[in-house]
Structures are given as structure tokens and as C-alpha cells.
Amino acid sequence: MLKLCDVKDASQSVWLVSPKVTVGRSSQCDMTLADSSVAKLHIEILVNGEELELHNLAGAGHVAVNGKLVDGHCKLGRNDRVQLGERNLAVIDPKITRIKAAGAGANVSWALRANHPAIVGRVYPVRETSVVGRSDECDLTFAMSHLSRRHARLEVREGLLFVLDLGSANGTFLNNQRITESRVRRGDELRFDSLSFSVVGPADDLNKTTVRQAVSPTPEAASATAVHSGAGSSSGALAQLRDSGMPNRTAGGATSAGYPMPAQGGGVGKWLWLPVLAAIAIAGFLVARSQGAL
Secondary structure, eight states: OOEEEETTEEEEEEEOOSSEEEEESBTTSSEEOOOTTSOTTOEEEEEETTEEEEEEOSOTTSEEETTEEOSSEEEEOTTOEEEETTEEEEEEOTTTOOOOOOOTTSGGGOEEEEOSTTTTTOEEEOOSEEEEESSTTSSEEOOOTTSOTTOEEEEEETTEEEEEEOSOSSOEEETTEEESEEEEOTTOEEEETTEEEEEEOOOTTTTSOOOOOOOOOOHHHHHHHHHHHHHHHHHHHHHHHHHHTOOOBOGGGBBTTSSBOOOTTSHHHHHHHHHHHHHHHHHHHHHHHHTTOO
């Protein structure tokens, strides 16, 4: 499948899928070019498999293919170059040709992703200065009656994105707060009246490592640490006794060397000898009886 890409920035692109693809400044186009030199609806490309036919909708002198002006329509093929106003596009096969995206410091790194149901998911790149509104003269034009003709302006200053409300009747909102001018960050919700967008762009201080503050242990955690430390010390002492060859007591009065130790208190140990004494007495009685002593 072929693709139409901006020669200077591959992030500005659209797949050429049937039945047709439209290109222009309008937000309703399949590929939106926020450029004053591009008409609201500049061209359409009819697609039938890999057969492409370009139709000029902007009038004579505004479209060129491979350096030749096209006033009506013409065939397009892989690697053809299309000039719309001051923008240069190329028809490429992504499996063969790769066009580098603009660098991180370029203005095209900022974009608006639509949340409104009518255009949900569409991405609109933000240039150095982009005016949003209902007028065809805006860089990003949306045919919505609640938008002002010139509703707001987006500006990229040293890589940072800012929004300025241009005195709109229904307001500009950043994360549900009405603003007149504010810096905008990646992930913010930017809303022009009811037309909502998610902001796409670079993270702040992407190349810096965030240092997390040290967390002081709670009293409960300190107590648990002390218990574990005590258990570790006891285990170490037992290991030293084992290594030195000295028996150490374990549960049940046995030792790690495998022979019994006298039970503490002595009471239990005395009772253990009674069966032995009884057995010796019985054996002596039987021997004496057999010898006629009894």
C-alpha cells in the first residue's frame, strides 16, 4: 500500500486507500496541512489498488507533479513528487522508502488529537503559529457554529506550546479551566467551546533523570527491620556454633550434633528412666527364677 508524505516530515502523512483521499487546509480533509499557501480543499486522489489519479481542486497554477503544473487531473505513481502551494509531498512505498520525521526540536512535534465524535481520532499538527476558528482563513478551520471566526491561537516558543484566546464568545478551556493565555503540556485537554482535543507533544525535560526524594521509614517499618535484624543475628550465632563443632540445643531437647541433651527442669528426664528400671527388674526376676533362686 502506498502513502502520501510530507518530504520534510514523515509524521505528516496519509495512507492512499480507496475510494479517495483529500488533502487541504480544512480539518475535514484526510490529510490536513496547516499552511496558508494550501487551499481549504486543495486536491483529491482517486485510489483503485495502486492506480492513483490526482484531481486539482484549487485552480490553475496551484498544483505541480514532478515539477509540471497540473490544472485538471493526472496519473500518480510511486516516487512522484506533488507540490501544493509551498508544501512538497511524495508518493512512497513505506516498505522501500523511508522519510525521516522532523527532529524533536521542530515545531511539528506538537499536535492536537480530536476528541469530538464527528472527527474523533484525527490528528492536527501545530506549526509555529496556528490560528483555530470557523473562518476559512484560519490555519485549523472547523465548521462549528459555536466557534468564533478566529477563536484562539497556538504558538510554539522555544519548543514549548502556548494557547491564547482571541476574545472568543464561548471561551477557550485548558483542563476544564477557562483561560486567556496559558502554557500547554502533553496530555492536557484543550477545548475551544465544546470542541475538545488531547495535546500530543514531547514530555518536559525528557533528557533529565528525575531524582525521587528519600522516604523516611515509618515506626512500624523500623520495628519490622529490627525484628528481622534480631532474627538474622540469632541465625548467625547458630551458624557459628555449628562451625565450631559445639552442639546447640534445638526444639525437643535435641542438638544439631544429633545426640540428646538433658531436659531443663529434670522432672521429665526422671520419668523417662522408669520404664528402663522396670525392664531391668523383670529381667532379673526371670533369671533368678530360672536358676531356682526363687
